[in-house]
Amino acid sequence: MTQPVDDRKHEFPRPGAVPYLTVSGAQEAVNWYVAVFDARLLGTPITMDDGRIGHAELQFGEGVIYLAEEFPEMGLTAPRTGTASVSLLIPVEDPDLVLTRAREAGGRVERWTYESHGQRNATLVDPFGHRWMLSAPLGGQLHQGDIAGFTWCAQDVSAAVDFYTAVLGWEVEKDGDSYRVANSTVPLGVEGGAATSALRCCFAVGSIDETVKAVVSAGGSQLETDPVMCRSVAGEDFELSEISGNERRPAINGNSPGDPAYITFETTDPDAFRTFFGTVLGWEFDGSEDKGGFEMVGVHPMTGMTRAPATTVVPMWRVDDAVAAAQRVTENGGEILAGPEVRDYGVSVHCRDNQGGRFYLGS
Numbered sequence: 001m002t003q004p005v006d007d008r009k010h011e012f013p014r015p016g017a018v019p020y021l022t023v024s025g026a027q028e029a030v031n032w033y034v035a036v037f038d039a040r041l042l043g044t045p046i047t048m049d050d051g052r053i054g055h056a057e058l059q060f061g062e063g064v065i066y067l068a069e070e071f072p073e074m075g076l077t078a079p080r081t082g083t084a085s086v087s088l089l090i091p092v093e094d095p096d097l098v099l100t101r102a103r104e105a106g107g108r109v110e111r112w113t114y115e116s117h118g119q120r121n122a123t124l125v126d127p128f129g130h131r132w133m134l135s136a137p138l139g140g141q142l143h144q145g146d147i148a149g150f151t152w153c154a155q156d157v158s159a160a161v162d163f164y165t166a167v168l169g170w171e172v173e174k175d176g177d178s179y180r181v182a183n184s185t186v187p188l189g190v191e192g193g194a195a196t197s198a199l200r201c202c203f204a205v206g207s208i209d210e211t212v213k214a215v216v217s218a219g220g221s222q223l224e225t226d227p228v229m230c231r232s233v234a235g236e237d238f239e240l241s242e243i244s245g246n247e248r249r250p251a252i253n254g255n256s257p258g259d260p261a262y263i264t265f266e267t268t269d270p271d272a273f274r275t276f277f278g279t280v281l282g283w284e285f286d287g288s289e290d291k292g293g294f295e296m297v298g299v300h301p302m303t304g305m306t307r308a309p310a311t312t313v314v315p316m317w318r319v320d321d322a323v324a325a326a327q328r329v330t331e332n333g334g335e336i337l338a339g340p341e342v343r344d345y346g347v348s349v350h351c352r353d354n355q356g357g358r359f360y361l362g363s
Helices: 006-012 026-037 095-104 159-169 208-217 270-280 320-331
Strands: 020-023 040-047 051-059 063-069 089-090 106-115 121-125 131-137 147-153 174-176 177-181 188-191 198-207 221-225 228-231 238-240 259-265 287-288 293-295 303-306 312-318 334-345 344-354 358-362
Touching: 006 020, 006 131, 026 040, 026 051, 026 095, 040 238, 051 159, 095 121, 095 131, 131 320, 147 238, 147 259, 159 177, 159 320, 198 259, 198 312, 208 221, 208 228, 208 238, 208 270, 208 358, 259 270, 259 358, 270 293, 270 303, 320 344, 320 358
Parallel strands: 020 063, 089 131, 147 188, 198 238, 259 303, 312 358
Antiparallel strands: 040 051, 051 063, 106 121, 121 131, 147 198, 174 177, 177 188, 221 228, 228 238, 259 312, 287 293, 293 303, 334 344, 344 358
């Protein structure tokens, strides 16, 4: 996760000093850095007579960071004011994933992933008050099973374009009978003629031919050849796109307002869904129905599945302000189904558009 690849070593010179962090709760900090940054504990921490950890060493990629419990009697205290005088810069492979881990583990995202100076950067503050700057190369190759593109399918394409342009700020361009969202950081289109409004996903695969064979073998079917469209055993329609190596991997929670931030597959048969897509795409699942559903491990953008009365795909659209965007939903003929709700990851609003399509807003 945090190990710089060989061709990036020139960007991260050997530090002139080893950071020595003072924290309140040293063992908790060690556990946090291991879980969030994939750090590795070196040796056994030195424990003082009073039980406090006096010294611990963690390896981050090719570098090492020291840490110790605070010792106020020596003038060594952990940050408490909400400000930091030092920032720790580390290279990561996937800043979106690190931010997600950090947020779920109690960290605070100070700045979401953005692009500048040929890098993808982000900033977070850990629960112990230390500020971390993440740096990754632009792009990143699509992985097998990633969602390479999206199509919002509506009954009336013009009405859908008007609605989502007003609510999400989409800038669209005509593409035959459909539209392309020009300001999305992922391939995203809008098409009409659907019986019900919902999202259709295009999955990245190593070989379309082999994947189609796997679809049919697993009980699904191929619906179209250009583009290649299939249907799962549970009724989900999806497209396939072969990885060329030149595509850019989507951010795990979207990069810009109007991007897909989270995808929820609703299915009447979770067991059949898991078997089918585990076989066809190689998806691995974490969770259970008792916990509300499953997440597909490592898929970009972040994706989940839950049991529902009908099969459909429901997106969460990333916005700067979910409350303000929800107001635009009602102003343009949509409906608020639930929320705004404050969750671990931010603010969420469950909505229905002016043609009955459900979606979430997330900020």
